[in-house]
Amino acid sequence: MVTTEWVLDAPAKAQRFADLFAHRRWIRRNQPFPHVYARDVFVPEFYQRMTDELTRLRRERPELFGKVAADYSADGVRLADLRDGPLGVFVSREWHDLIAGIAGVTATGDIEGSLHHHAPGAPYGWPHNDLNPGWFPGEPPGPDEVRLPDETVNTKTGERAPGVIARESVRAVAVLFYFGNPGWQPGDGGETALYDNMSEGEKLPELTLVPPLDNSLILFEVTPRTWHTFAGNNTKDRNSLVMWAHRTKDDALQRWGGDRIVYW
Amino acid sequence: MSTGERRVCLITGASGTLGDVFCRSYYTEYDIVAVCRTRTPAVPSQLEWFVDPLDPEKAVPENNSRIFVVRADLTQPGEVERVVDLALARYGKVDLLVNNAAHIRLHPRGIVDGDGALEQFEPHFALNVGVPLRFSARLAQRFWLHAGPENRARNRNIVNVSSISGSEVYPGQTLYSASKAALNQLTRNIADEFAEFGVRANAIAPTSFPALVPTEQVAQAIVELDISTFTGGVFGVGVEPDAADNGRDAQLAEAEH
Numbered sequence: 001m002v003t004t005e006w007v008l009d010a011p012a013k014a015q016r017f018a019d020l021f022a023h024r025r026w027i028r029r030n031q032p033f034p035h036v037y038a039r040d041v042f043v044p045e046f047y048q049r050m051t052d053e054l055t056r057l058r059r060e061r062p063e064l065f066g067k068v069a070a071d072y073s074a075d076g077v078r079l080a081d082l083r084d085g086p087l088g089v090f091v092s093r094e095w096h097d098l099i100a101g102i103a104g105v106t107a108t109g110d111i112e113g114s115l116h117h118h119a120p121g122a123p124y125g126w127p128h129n130d131l132n133p134g135w136f137p138g139e140p141p142g143p144d145e146v147r148l149p150d151e152t153v154n155t156k157t158g159e160r161a162p163g164v165i166a167r168e169s170v171r172a173v174a175v176l177f178y179f180g181n182p183g184w185q186p187g188d189g190g191e192t193a194l195y196d197n198m199s200e201g202e203k204l205p206e207l208t209l210v211p212p213l214d215n216s217l218i219l220f221e222v223t224p225r226t227w228h229t230f231a232g233n234n235t236k237d238r239n240s241l242v243m244w245a246h247r248t249k250d251d252a253l254q255r256w257g258g259d260r261i262v263y264w
Numbered sequence: 265m266s267t268g269e270r271r272v273c274l275i276t277g278a279s280g281t282l283g284d285v286f287c288r289s290y291y292t293e294y295d296i297v298a299v300c301r302t303r304t305p306a307v308p309s310q311l312e313w314f315v316d317p318l319d320p321e322k323a324v325p326e327n328n329s330r331i332f333v334v335r336a337d338l339t340q341p342g343e344v345e346r347v348v349d350l351a352l353a354r355y356g357k358v359d360l361l362v363n364n365a366a367h368i369r370l371h372p373r374g375i376v377d378g379d380g381a382l383e384q385f386e387p388h389f390a391l392n393v394g395v396p397l398r399f400s401a402r403l404a405q406r407f408w409l410h411a412g413p414e415n416r417a418r419n420r421n422i423v424n425v426s427s428i429s430g431s432e433v434y435p436g437q438t439l440y441s442a443s444k445a446a447l448n449q450l451t452r453n454i455a456d457e458f459a460e461f462g463v464r465a466n467a468i469a470p471t472s473f474p475a476l477v478p479t480e481q482v483a484q485a486i487v488e489l490d491i492s493t494f495t496g497g498v499f500g501v502g503v504e505p506d507a508a509d510n511g512r513d514a515q516l517a518e519a520e521h
Binding site for chain 1: 311312320324
């Protein structure tokens with residue numbers, strides 16, 4: 001049974017979400033691979049709340065900033081630890097549906113990611129395509145839910161205690177939102193490099209450098225050809241929020257074939 | 265998508281300061297062939313277009329006016345011809361040719377300070393004079409030459425983007441100034457020759473933009489010339505009022521005096 005209250009509340013919630021965005025003209029690009037780019041993503045007031053939250057986290061919760069990966073130069077905070085503040089917009093079902101809709105992907109409701117911080121002088125990363133698996137706890141989330149990794153299941157391997165339910169899915173949509181990098185100028189480094197190819201010996205790949213401009217983002221459907229990396233050489237702190245929405249493994253296998261998925 | 269009604273503009277240097285502003289200001293009014301070497305203007309094209317994040321399946325009106333980006337190094341053999349072929353294949357006509365691409369290297373210590381100025385002669389004249397000459401000749405040969413009534417009915421024309429440096433002396437700009445002076449005279453001669461088949465030719469000669477004159481005003485001057493009936497003129501943009509010819513549009517002033 002649908003109550004009157006629910007009917008009234010859903011549009012209001014959708015409107016509140018829509019009101020967070022500064023405009024409705026994001027840019028869809030097809031080179032070097034299909035992606036969406038947007039400047040001035042959120043309205044100034046909400047963006048300010050995000051940067052204030054970043055400042056607060058670094059000041060009051062430094063213990064949250066752990067090393068993202070053993071061979072990666074960023075430290076970060078997991079999305080699961082950002083749910084209560086303005087950065088919680090990234091773990092909302094509305095945001096999940098928005099990024100899946102733009103990418104044209106049927107996503108599962110499973111999301112992962114973290115706030116990344118690169119200290120000045122971070123090294124250049126390595127090209128990767130993000131077509132990686134992810135393990136999530138529990139049954140699939142409902143149509144209005146999102147599910148994040150937790151401590152009961154190893155996100156990369158699916159390793160878990162006997163009896164713990166988990167599902168394997170595959171990264172389907174990647175989002176990099178840049179914030180907390182005021183006054184970035186060409187030469188300050190820390191861009192995201194996009195590659196047109198990774199063929200060996202033929203020719204050097206063309207690079208497209210996406211600057212980490214405040215309140216901007218890049219978003220793309222993860223494919224075997226979405227080669228990208230952190231370009232390093234940042235002269236200042238470089239902050240971003242990196243996240244993925246997932247598709248079912250069956251969907252990924254049908255779309256890309258099993259040999260294209262990059263296991264950890 | 266072109267409606268077939270809009271005027272077709274071929275503009276070189278489309279990703280530079282003026283070219284980008286021109287494309288952003290007029291992409292819904294013209295069908296634009298935007299010739300760029302590396303970057304592209306920030307408007308919908310076949311390379312990028314808008315999406316509504318909250319309704320990604322919904323059509324965005326601006327996407328109906330996508331420019332057509334052609335990447336080219338116009339100083340390379342055959343590139344001008346390739347661009348002309350692509351423009352005519354895409355739209356079947358060119359109503360306005362804007363020769364905007366330019367090369368500029370300053371020599372603040374003069375032309376006798378080493379070999380820098382001598383080495384920069386060819387690049388300046390190749391792009392600033394040779395490419396406008398080649399575009400004008402090829403478009404005439406392949407399209408305009410035998411279409412006099414249509415040219416006149418469509419008020420077809422060429423706008424060469426010159427500079428106030430083509431008629432004034434500014435230290436360090438010797439080669440750039442000389443090339444723009446040549447472009448000014450090329451414009452006058454083309455206007456005289458192309459009158460036979462009804463294609464006008466003019467030049468604008470802006471002062472420094474955006475420092476001294478808004479780039480939008482320079483872009484507007486191109487459109488004003490496109491809709492005018494002038495030919496054979498070199499018009500200053502942002503120059504001193506005493507250079508203006510009061511009988512003409514207030515935005516445009518005779519650059520040479």
